[in-house]
Amino acid sequence: MNRLITSWGAYDLTRFPEDPRDPLRAWSAADAYLLRHLAGEDGGPAGSEEAAKPVDLSGTVAVVGDRWGALTTALAEHGPTLITDSFLAREATRANVARAGFAPDAVRLSTTGDAPPSRIDVLLVRVPKSLALLEDQLHRLAPALHAGTVVVGTGMVTEIHTSTLDLFERIIGPTRTSLARQKARLIFSTPDPEREAGPSPWPRSYVLDDDSGAGAGLTAVNHAGVFCAERLDIGTRFLLQHLPTGRGAEGRGAHIVDLGCGNGVLGTAAAVADPEATVTFIDESYPAVASAEATFRANAAETTRARFIAGDALSAVPAGSVDLVLNNPPFHSHQATSGATAWRMFAGARAALRPGGELWVVGNRHLDYHVKLRKLFGNSQVVAGNPKFVVLRAVKRDR
Ligand SMILES: C[S@@+](CC[C@H](N)C(=O)[O-])C[C@H]1O[C@@H](n2cnc3c(N)ncnc32)[C@H](O)[C@@H]1O
Structure with missing residues (x-):
């Protein structure tokens, strides 16, 4: 205070x-x-x-x-x-x-x-x-x-x-x-009533290139101020190249959460790969949630179910209801608090996942997210790595 x-x-x-x-x-x-x-x-x-x-x-x-x-x-x-x-x-x-x-x-x-x-x-x-x-x-x-x-x-x-x-x-x-x-x-x-500045140039779109893994060919719609509104983030690209599919428990489509969804390319790529899935897009930024909804509507099958939530981490998602969380945690915005936000996101993911459910995280190598994941989940596996980024997977083992 x-x-x-x-x-x-x-x-x-x-x-x-x-x-x-x-x-x-x-x-x-x-x-x-x-x-x-x-x-x-x-x-x-x-x-x-x-x-x-x-x-x-x-x-x-x-x-x-x-x-x-x-x-x-x-x-x-x-x-x-x-x-x-x-x-x-x-x-x-x-x-x-x-x-x-x-x-x-x-x-x-x-x-x-x-x-x-x-x-x-x-x-x-x-x-x-x-x-x-x-x-x-x-x-x-x-x-x-x-x-x-x-x-x-x-x-x-x-x-x-x-x-x-x-x-x-x-x-x-x-x-x-x-x-x-x-x-x-x-x-x-001093407002000049004669000034004709015209309409806002936002939102803007771009198409993900062939090197974008499961995201290749998707149209990303971006409202002003959204993370990577002009081009795909290299960390996001790396996760798209290693995106997991088919994580639902038997007999039903997976419930996937795109956590900190930005323009929603991760969750939309997952929805396109698995049209039976239900995808929940969450971001604390209103323009991000609006962008994710527009990206989803521009690419996913009309029958795929999705929800769009402006909220803090996973606080609005019922415990034990999720099969897969996809997350590229914030690292620039609110800089001093970004470590705390990543922790809140990972802890929230653990609570939201069903036993056997998985959290997939992409991050800069030097951020050492595996330390947080091990503390929370008791496990963390490197799915893929390059000199700059790692994709990590943590599995919820119990309740
Ligand atoms: C690194 S960006 C990733 C965006 C998108 N998933 C991508 O890969 O392009 C992190 C996102 O987390 C969002 N964010 C920051 N703090 C948050 C919080 N407490 N709860 C939910 N989202 C948050 C930011 O607004 C931002 O869109």
Whole structure:
């Protein structure tokens, strides 16, 4: 737990899932800078003579990309709409808003796939790591802005590039930045109603080449911000080249989980290889789940059953119900917590598998996933390896 202090209140904030051992804060200097700016305490455009003054928050306030809900919680009395691509961010926001004493309906929790508010008076953008996601979001939100909409972006200096500012300039209107404070910077855009930025260029598709094993020839559909939205990941390719088939218990199709599904190529390849299977696609990213569904629909037989879940690891899957889990764990996103996420995924897989069921994992050799698998499953076998990657298999031996 850690406390964000503003001039109007203090907020105890946590990430999701809550882990008391997690040393990482649920807010950043970028969040604090934006809140000080909204209160009129700091941060006008660099070089401008304009005195800082409080921003009028009485209209419709939309907060895009709030990482763990710090902005939404601190602004909850103004009834903001959160727009997020992340299930974990949404759940963190829900918990933080409740902890701050607000009713659940004090804020609106929406996803990047939902229709945005039709008119936005204050648009606050926590700059995402993915430029594509920012591009898509600005395109989707631009029609809701008017000449008087206050648009303020925020991010750490390392997250704001010329290409970031170009997107604001091209899609919203004239754009300036603030001075840097505690390695954070603000972005100010003035909506230009004459600007015709057109529709978002997302989603985009690509076809997997002949060297993609069980995935060869599949069309991968990618919404903005999804892992490897432009081309197949080399680890995913390696797992596709060694994809297991036919894991159902006697007399029924297998229940396969594509865990951390991204654009869903692993689960879709498994579904195409075994049309009798039921495939559950899970990701904490809403655009990933939407991509997986589109990829599945573009390639799999109409009769193959599938479910699409935005959630944390396997928490939504009944224990003992799964024959095979396919997993390429996250290693870039939320970097410091990715080891913990892999552990949660493997432990969740163990609980979700039936006895005799299998978890197949692809990972960079140096990540030593076999150590975690041995601890949890008591076994781990190398199915295939090359200088960079290993495909590992762990079998659930008992209940
Ligand atoms: C390395 S990517 C793999 C994507 C896809 N399976 C592939 O191979 O192209 C890892 C995926 O895990 C997802 N992820 C991260 N944390 C998660 C969590 N707690 N629960 C479910 N999915 C998560 C990420 O959004 C990302 O799509």
